[in-house]
Amino acid sequence: MICVIRSRWCDPAISCESVDVGKGDGVVVVVVVVLLFGGAVIVVQEWLELQEAEIVYLHEMIRMKAGKIIVFLLCLNLVSILAIAAGPPTCPADVGSDCASDSGEWKGEFFPGIPKIKYEGPSSKNPLSFKWYNANEEILGKKMKDWMRFSVAFWHTFRGTGGDPFGAPTKMWPWEDGTNSLAMAKRRMRANFEFLDKLGVDKWCFHDRDIAPDGKTLEESNANLDEVVALAKELQGTKIHPLWGTSQLFHHPRYMHGGATSPDLAVYAYSAAQVKKAMEVTHYLGGENYVFWGGREGYQTLLNTDMERELNHMARFLEAAVAYKKKIGFNGTLLIEPKPQEPTKHQYDWDAATAANFLRKYGLIDEFKLNIECNHATLAGHSCHHELETARINGLLGNIDANTGDPQIGWDTDQFMMDIGEATLVMLSVIKNGGLAPGGFNFDAKLRRESTDVDDIFIAHIAGMDTLARGLRNAAKLIEDGSLAELVRKRYESFDTEIGAQIEAGKADFDMLEKKAMQWGEPKVSSAKQELAEMIFQAAL
DSSP states (O other): OOOOOOOOSOOEEEEEEEEGGGGGGGGOOOOOEEETTTEEEEEEOOOOOOOOOOOOOOOHHHHHHHHHHHHHHHHHHHHHHHHHHHOBBBOTTTTTTSSSSTTOOOHHHSSTTTOOOOOOOTTTTOOOEEESOTTTOEETEEEEEHHHHHHEEHHHHHHHOBBBBOOOOOOTTTTTTTTOOOHHHHHHHHHHHHHHHHHHHOOOEHHHHHHHHHOHHHHHHHHHHHHHHHHHHHHHHTTOEEEEEOOHHHHGGGGGTTTTTOOOOHHHHHHHHHHHHHHHHHHHHHHEEEEEOOOTTTTSSGGGOOHHHHHHHHHHHHHHHHHHHHHHHSSSSEEEESOSSSSSSSEOOHHHHHHHHHHHHTTTTTTTEEEEEEHHHHHOOOHHHHEEEEEEHOOOOOEEEEOOTTSSSOOOOOOOOOHHHHHHHHHHHHHHTTTTTTTOOOEOOOOOOOOOOOOHHHHHHHHHHHHHHHHHHHHHHHHHHHHHHOOOHHHTGGGHHHHHHHHHTTOOOHHHHHHHHHHHHHHOOOOOOOOHHHHHHHHTT
């Protein structure tokens, strides 16, 4: 029976059983008509005006309609079964977390309607296609995919919320349930590998605490990580692996003074244990590199800081990492990622030159290379090209975090690189370096806070990949044309002489050079031809 609740203003003298139900009595009657036509279910609801809420039993209607209602329920159940059997489950954006089971073992499609991204050429207007990145096309004797070695950053792509110090999160992806549970971690991991597959990328990067939640103890945290990593190992198969892994030694309050540079011995030890575990899982997953980014390895003020002691402690920490790498048979490259500041006032690996000097001082120069992030270069007052060249000429260019920053903003914006000129300069350095392997380009970049559609994740990565691919094509044109290289050669041609060779070999002393200066008289200084160089460069874009 269906009961409509009586208003407390009803006449108590009227019995609920005595009310005769009908349209004229002003009671809502919901008539559900189920039409099964062409696989569609159309539900028609007829609402009649409600005069006042009274307790009534609609026994006459139920008795008359009981048979039809039963048929309706059976049909509805049948439609549900057919819908489930028709194809794999999906996670459409308008369903939200209801698309997944409570266990988090969702195995359906996270990006329905998004096809595998293909190369369609520069004339294509399809935002879900590559215009410049053609993975198997050869440029300067190497396939584009081998020049690029693209990787997706798990933290920005699957943990980014759009939140900032001034506003709440703006992104709640369909697969998210608002928790940091193990089940949710597994669901994100499944989304990650579907994304990689559709984007056509075979590498990914992660922090340990991005992919698995912190536990109440170190043991519990390690167990959580093991459980998610086991799933990642299963999902990645033989074709996908991490470009690099790393430890998150900056988010938890225990790291507020740093990890390897913390004045607290217990924190130093905890940091070592966390890095040890992260190195193990990176190795287990087939990672090619391991990164050290010291977000809190620095200081806020020197008044309470023993900088010399902290630098020594950091060196000992990195020495221990080198030893453990060799102990477990990890053949990947250890990378240091320079950044001048944020969140600390001053970070010890300020830029490429500072990091190189640190490695030389402590005898670690042959054990590490650098992971150059373009936005960090901006914060240090450099161009990305400058940082790449500094790393390259020191034999330290190992990987690039492919992003860009806004020179008018004093913080890390982590934008996708969209500037063709900057990308061309980046690729000139990569080509001079002979490539980046076993490093690559990791998209340490995030969607803008206001970009909230699921397809924005694809569009951003496609645009970033196309920008760098176009930069590679432009750099190849510059190299094949040779005009820019010839301009540079002419600037230094006076050193292509016997005296020049002696200087470059370290065999020319001041006495010799003084005699030559007196012999040659006042030098005639040549033009730098900067505008011509810029003209040549712009013509290649």
